[in-house]
Amino acid sequence: MLSLEHVQAWYGRTQALFDVSLEVAPGEVLALIGTNGAGKSSTIRAILGLVRSKGTVVMYGTDVSNWPTHKRVREFDIGVVPESKSLFSAMTVRENLLVGQSRTASRNLDRAMAAFPMLESRLATDVGALSGGQRQMVALARTLMRDPRILLLDEPGLGLAPVIVDDIYARIRDLLTPDLAVVLVEQSAARVARLADQVRLISIGRSGDQVAAADADGLRRLETIAFGG
Structure with missing residues (x-):
């Protein structure tokens, strides 16, 4: 509480x-x-x-x-997804997801991909090359991987x-x-x-x-x- x-x-x-x-x-x-x-x-x-x-x-x-x-x-x-979406643009999606995580955090990578499947094909892509909606998905996935x-x-x-926001909110609800x-x-x-x-x-x-x-x-x-x- x-x-x-x-x-x-x-x-x-x-x-x-x-x-x-x-x-x-x-x-x-x-x-x-x-x-x-x-x-x-x-x-x-x-x-x-x-x-x-x-x-x-x-x-x-x-x-x-x-x-x-x-x-x-x-x-x-406490997991925080700030308005600024503090990601590392020059690092890949995979690197952003795993940075600062424990050695066992890779176990949660599959769960993150299941929640945001469009990121799976972009794991080797620099975050700076993603769309705004995709970057927000990375920020959310990284936070939720910390349980x-x-x-x-x-x-x-x-x-x-709006359609991207609706999709993100639906995925957050599924992960609660x-x-x-x-x-x-x-x-x-x-x-x-x-x-x-x-x-x-x-x-x-x-x-x-x-x-x-x-x-x-x-x-x-x-x-x-x-x-x-």
Whole structure:
């Protein structure tokens, strides 16, 4: 279980989060929606301990609020797919998938190829030669090969064609396990409905209403609150 209670966060003297609370259980996907600058990505950074913050961050029963980032990631097997898709463009797909992995990580390569079959024929291709959608698949496959207990996805579909995003989200859903808690940052409530279990509004650095992803009326209400219309 991952939970945040009344979290505040700052970049220098600028306060980005004022009061964010949320909870996501193992086997569950919680999507955070809101406008640009609402605090969604800052919430991800607060979970990781990458920003100065107050409040409580609990991971599987342990208060990690004062833990450094590397300890949180190591102790709780946190997988992160940031908006920047931090891959090595001059390295091949295979090298990107295996970099930093343990000696036994190659066992997970077959699973990654099964999840993203179009990458199998490109294992020897430099990542810089791939399309945006293929690079995102590499980033996701590399993270999931580490068997994370907490997965943080910061707008994984940013800049990609809707059909590619739908395919990526469907593959993420197929890879979910009962032990994996997922926080997904998105702007489209309709899109996350295909992947998330719960959807929570983040607005002006504060957590707002939360609805079930299957609640179409609730999703429309959150979008109206977030984006107007």
